[in-house]
Amino acid sequence: MDKIYTIKDIAELAGVSKGTVDRVLHKRGKVSEDALKKVNEVLDRIDYQPNLMARSLKKTQIYSICVLIPDSANDPYWQPCIDGINDAKKEFKSFNVKVEIFLFDPTSTASFVETNQNVLNSSPDAVLLVPLFHKEALDAIETYNSKGIISSIFNNQLKSSAIKSFVGQDxxxxxxxxxxxxxxxxxxxxxxxxxxxxxxxxxxxxxxxxxxxxxxxxxxxxxxxxxxxxxxxxxxxxxxxxxxxxxxxxxxxxxxxxxxxxxxxxxxxxxxxxxxxxxxxxxxxxxxxxxxxxxxxxxxxQNPKRQAYLGTTSLIEHFIFEKEISPEKLLPIDIVNTENAKDYFL
Amino acid sequence: MDKIYTIKDIAELAGVSKGTVDRVLHKRGKVSEDALKKVNEVLDRIDYQPNLMARSLKKTQIYSICVLIPDSANDPYWQPCIDGINDAKKEFKSFNVKVEIFLFDPTSTASFVETNQNVLNSSPDAVLLVPLFHKEALDAIETYNSKGIISSIFNNQLKSSAIKSFVGQDxxxxxxxxxxxxxxxxxxxxxxxxxxxxxxxxxxxxxxxxxxxxxxxxxxxxxxxxxxxxxxxxxxxxxxxxxxxxxxxxxxxxxxxxxxxxxxxxxxxxxxxxxxxxxxxxxxxxxxxxxxxxxxxxxxxQNPKRQAYLGTTSLIEHFIFEKEISPEKLLPIDIVNTENAKDYFL
DNA sequence: ATTTTTATTGTGTTCGAGCACATTTTAACA
DNA sequence: TGTTAAAATGTGCTCGAACACAATAAAAAT
The missing domain is CATH 3.40.50.2300 (Response regulator)
Incomplete structure (x- = not known):
């Protein structure tokens, strides 16, 4: 059966202490070749899955994610995004993540730049943004990248090696x-x-x-x-x-x-x-x-709600579950007529 | 600010010990009126959210969920359900839940009844099933209910007060x-x-x-x-x-x-x-x-994959997050033509 | 007033991972 | 060989909730 192993189990199996196992798992060094081998042998043999409850209980660090979207006062298209982001917040409220929404005026480049500056001042761990203004978005993302802040985008495609992920449609x-x-x-x-x-x-x-x-x-x-x-x-x-x-x-x-x-x-x-x-x-x-x-x-x-939701959750899950962020997530393109329109408001 | 309170915080604020707070929270009794009042006053004043990480770390109980679906060998329609259930399993693999899939032959009432018996023998905490056979499904659900096992259904609607939830389409x-x-x-x-x-x-x-x-x-x-x-x-x-x-x-x-x-x-x-x-x-x-x-x-x-996924996750989240199970979840009805067909395989 | 019973309250351990710090082992050098 | 530095390893506490058990206080019985 697929028993669930703990660090303590591994330590016993390898004949070392849990501290050493911990060092191997996190590649913190200060481990002899001999011990490394013993631990790795055990690790190869079993399927160790760290207990995420214990981890996030111990970790006091709160990850901060900022989401930059156009203000729906200017264009109602963006309203559902807020809902999607709030859904994500709610779903992960017990975890050590803080998600903050920043709105900018979609008709004003200056507003976009200024909001990015505000986001930067709060020095988050990751930013999810709608890159409405091509050049300014690239600049902002470059700045985030240089400070070690992860950038993801949604709704609008934008090519840059500094971007971790895009969520949108083909x-x-x-x-x-x-x-x-x-x-x-x-x-x-x-x-x-x-x-x-x-x-x-x-x-x-x-x-x-x-x-x-x-x-x-x-x-x-x-x-x-x-x-x-x-x-x-x-x-x-x-x-x-x-x-x-x-x-x-x-x-x-x-x-x-x-x-x-x-x-x-x-x-x-x-x-x-x-x-x-x-x-x-x-x-x-x-x-x-x-x-x-x-x-x-x-x-x-175009499912803006789901786009915003997925963009947010992929960042959250990256921090708390160490999940990889997929570089591109293309959503289904839903065809809507009189009869199925109301279904898409759930 | 919305500080996060712990049981210890509440105990200090109320001037009692954490044991007492715990008894109040879980209504275990053995609390004097005086203490009860003091704790409840604090509880009214603040918004206490128990740390789910700590809770599920402590709880050693493993919740068991069984899913009964038709064998896709008989009808390929059911294949995506397996994927949806496995997605749910993967997503919650760190939690104390075990999800087991049971297949039955959709052309055989006897197979359905027998599989339900097998499920019953493993005495799970909840069952998610496709009620293909009206009468037999009602019987099975009645039996589950009498043993305190939660029943949810998906794909096929079926009315019974013993059913906690239905996921499907209108x-x-x-x-x-x-x-x-x-x-x-x-x-x-x-x-x-x-x-x-x-x-x-x-x-x-x-x-x-x-x-x-x-x-x-x-x-x-x-x-x-x-x-x-x-x-x-x-x-x-x-x-x-x-x-x-x-x-x-x-x-x-x-x-x-x-x-x-x-x-x-x-x-x-x-x-x-x-x-x-x-x-x-x-x-x-x-x-x-x-x-x-x-x-x-x-x-x-008809999105069978998502139906199975949502049916499964709603049960999982009920156990580990104490989330309420919504009695009916109707999925959007997607219109597919040549051009957007491939989008729905994600 | 003293013991016994019962009601109430407090304390301490556990879950698993992470990390600081203590301890031991090995290597380096005088 | 003895001393010190460096490397490796082990120990023990913490996070917050849950719960067993110990301790105390109050009530009842003698």
Whole structure:
């Protein structure tokens, strides 16, 4: 049977004291070759699993983790992240970890930089952040790294050797899924990819989604679909899109690459004679409203709550269970329609 | 600040010994009214959270949980359950819990009864089971209950006051989702609900799904769809379905209420001129093959792995963290197509 | 008033790992 | 060979909760 061994057991089996076993296990040195061999022989033979209860009971050090996310006052997309992080906090509240949330204004680079400075001042053991601003995020991560602070990111991909882990979705694949759905919705015709660019930088997000979207149709039998791209900034958005649709009456499907599908829905809902297929992102209140009245056909769920949860727990578990942090964790891309929308709020 | 209090702290604050505090906390009696009052006053004032590490370190009792699931040799649907249970085992391996898996033959009531007897002989603290056989499951659960053994179920719903928890999906809603998908796939026409009944009993499953499916169309503008039901037992399945489709050429969509959509796909794939929309359940190898070649349009993912995982962890956490077991946990109903299928194997 | 019984309260050990410190062994050097 | 330095090894306390057992106080019985 798989008996549970303790350090004391190992010490007895190897004929040494538990202090020596401890030194071997933690590679603290000051062990003779002879003793090292004896202990290692035992260790090879049995499957020693340190008792994590005893360990964390003894350890008085409290690990500190800071999470940097955009303030949901600016964009409701981020609200679920708070819940995910709080779930993680709750789950591990008995352990020696402290998780602190720092909010920044997603429309302000300065706010991002400043918040990172605040985080740095609290000198945490690890930071989980949403790298919304490419350059500034890289700088911050570099600084953390130089101070021995672990950095993980989620939601937005960012390549850097100083990053321990990324949690998010495969955006290229996400675009392909949207394509497949629109393929089903309108069997042929013209589709426009709509990029509603906010002030802040999610260009990479949108680009990857567009690539995936186009990739799907390129590998399809030709002639059935025509794909266009339409970029628009927020202020002039309403009139511009209206004009665009009027001047392109062939358009039968729209793919909105951000969480702002409801804004598009608002416009096309005014013209109910001509149903335009609409696929967008994220389960915001506004989007769900138009999903339920079937102006929006499908929403793709990016699961920000779970992203934040997993990003947080992987750091926590790294500290208290010495678990390895997997460099990349890609979440399933959930397809949501009228019928299963409410399931994703659990 | 939210200081963490220990029993010693409480004892000092109340001016009694830690033994007395312990007796108050555990209601072991043998405490004078005076002391009781003093301790309770402190307890009201502060928020005492017992250190679970220390507790489980001291407790030598090992909790035993048995999980009863169908043998995946008979039906590959159950394979992921094993993985989910093993994930739970791994996650809590440092704690005082032992999780044991018992397999039974889903085609044999006798096997189910016998396995329950084996479980009973090992006198566990809790049992998680798939109540495939209605009457026998109720009997088993009644027996467990009388011996003080906690029973939880997953995958199949079953009503009994002796059941602590159910993990699964809302099958009615699941049927509605299938309906919505077929509504999109074929804008109008005749749809057949196909019940492929295995020897074992999942009639309730299928009935609920059918109800949800029909419910969706009943609330729709009339005249667009006609819904039929087709029941078939396995042996004669192939020829019967073929004949059925030939004699009902109006059928443009099929909803297979079990994981056997691939068997239907095999038949309709032979007649590629007439594309029939097909929606089924579960990410089996066989189903995925036909999903990828687009014979199957959508699969609904019942997430057996997560069901088993959550069923197991909720019992484990009940024992080691004294967490309450929520009586019902309904999982999201995932819509799967060619593009996001592989995401669900993580 | 003294002993006995009962009720109440306090003390000390345990769980396993981690680490400081004490002790022993070995090596280095005069 | 004796002395000192260095290396290796062992011992013992701690973390917080649980619980057995010892100790004390209060009540009851003689």
């Amino acid at each position: 955006l290229f694949q996400s675009g392909r899924i949207a394509a497949r759905l629109l393929d089903l919705l309108i069997k042929k015709g013209t589709i426009a990819i709509v990029h509603i660019d906010e002030d802040y930088e999610n260009a990479i997000h949108m680009q990857e989604k567009e690539k995936g979207f186009r990739d799907y149709f390129e590998n399809l039998e030709t002639g059935k679909f025509e794909i266009k791209t339409f970029k628009v900034k927020h202020p002039q958005f309403k009139t511009t899109l209206k004009e665009y649709l009027e001047s392109n009456p062939a358009i039968e499907g729209l793919f909105v690459t951000t969480s702002k599908a409801y804004q598009v829905a608002k416009i096309i809902a005014k013209n109910p004679e001509k149903k335009i297929a609409l696929v967008g992102y994220d389960l915001l209140e506004n989007n769900l409203e138009y999903l339920n009245n079937k102006t929006i056909d499908f929403l793709i769920h | 099958l009615f809603q699941s049927g509605r989702i299938a309906a919505r998908l077929l509504d999109l796939l074929i804008k109008k026409g005749t749809i057949a609900i196909v019940h492929i009944d295995e020897d074992y009993e999942n009639a309730i499953h299928m009935q609920e799904k059918e109800k949800g499916f029909r419910d969706y169309f009943e609330n729709l503008e009339t005249g667009k769809f006609e819904i039929k039901t087709f029941k078939v037992k396995h042996p004669q399945f192939k020829t019967t379905l073929k004949e059925y489709l030939e004699s009902n050429p109006a059928i443009e969509g099929l909803f297979v209420t079990t994981s056997k959509a691939y068997q239907v796909a095999k038949i309709i794939a032979k007649n590629p001129e007439k594309k029939i929309a097909l929606v089924g359940y579960d990410l089996l190898e066989n189903n995925l093959e036909y999903l990828n070649n687009k014979t199957i349009d959508f699969l609904i993912h």
